[in-house]
Amino acid sequence: AQSVTQLDSQVPVFEEAPVELRCNYSSSVSVYLFWYVQYPNQGLQLLLKYLSGSTLVKGINGFEAEFNKSQTSFHLRKPSVHISDTAEYFCAVSEGFQKLVFGTGTRLLVSP
Amino acid sequence: EAGVVQSPRYKIIEKKQPVAFWCNPISGHNTLYWYLQNLGQGPELLIRYENEEAVDDSQLPKDRFSAERLKGVDSTLKIQPAELGDSAVYLCASSSGLAGQETQYFGPGTRLLVL
Structure with a gap:
């Protein structure tokens, strides 16, 4: 069965600094990978997803992620964060037509 | 386009009481999910x-x-009787197409507190 590990429960960063949120997964087959963002008191919103093709995926709000099959990782990056990026970020994985399995989330805290 | 609608947004009940949550997915989405x-x-x-x-x-x-999920549109999730450990956020999501690949659209959730 697939699983997702988000090692960093919280990442503090200053505004306009770059950020990387780490995600590792375990699966014995090909997977689809997702990053969702959750703002306070709101539902989850898709940032980006990898299904196939280019391993560098660009998403909304200036975020991008790179699929690394050999390291079973799908880290999320942004070159310059804004205060409004403060939120909870969830990495998720699915195998084929199976359900999404979410990680425990990383809280991104952007300070002025 | 209207998003996924959930109600109520907040619910406080005493343990052993029943509770129900309602979800209206995005129009045309045939797949509906309930998450805890x-x-x-x-x-x-x-x-x-x-x-x-x-x-x-x-x-x-x-x-x-x-x-x-009657008529394949709205859905209701019920807990009876509720326990203290059921306190959580209950999220509804919907998608079109193939599960596992398609983007899921989430509602704002129902926050349940069981006293």
């Missing part, structure tokens, strides 16, 4: 519907939880 999100955790799937059929309910605690 505990504090500090990611969402965990409770049940997935394809139209009216529950195709994955393996994680639904059937002794106290039940769900239905």
Whole structure:
């Protein structure tokens, strides 16, 4: 069965600094990978997803992620964060037509 | 386009009482999901519907939880009786197309507190 590990429960960063949120997964087959963002008191919103093709995926709000099959990782990056990026970020994985399995989330805290 | 609608947004009940949550998915989305999100955790799937059929309910605690999706549109999730450990956020999501690949659109959730 697939699983997702988000090692960093919280990442503090200053505004306009770059950020990387780490995600590792375990699966014995090909997977689809997702990053969702959750703002306070709101539902989850898709940032980006990898299904196939280019391993560098660009998403909304200036975020991008790179699929690394050999390291079973799908880290999320942004070159310059804004205060409004403060939120909870969830990495998720699915195998084929199976359900999404979410990680425990990383809280991104952007300070002025 | 209207998003996924959930009600109520907040619910406080005493243990052993029943509670129900309602979800209206995005129009045209045939797949509907109910998730449980505990504090500090990611969402965990409770049940997935394809139209009216529950195709994955393996994680639904059937002794106290039940769900239905009449006419393949709106859905209701019920807990009876509620326990203290059921305090959490219950999220509804919907998608079109193939499960596992398609983007899921989430509602704002219902925050349940059981006293």
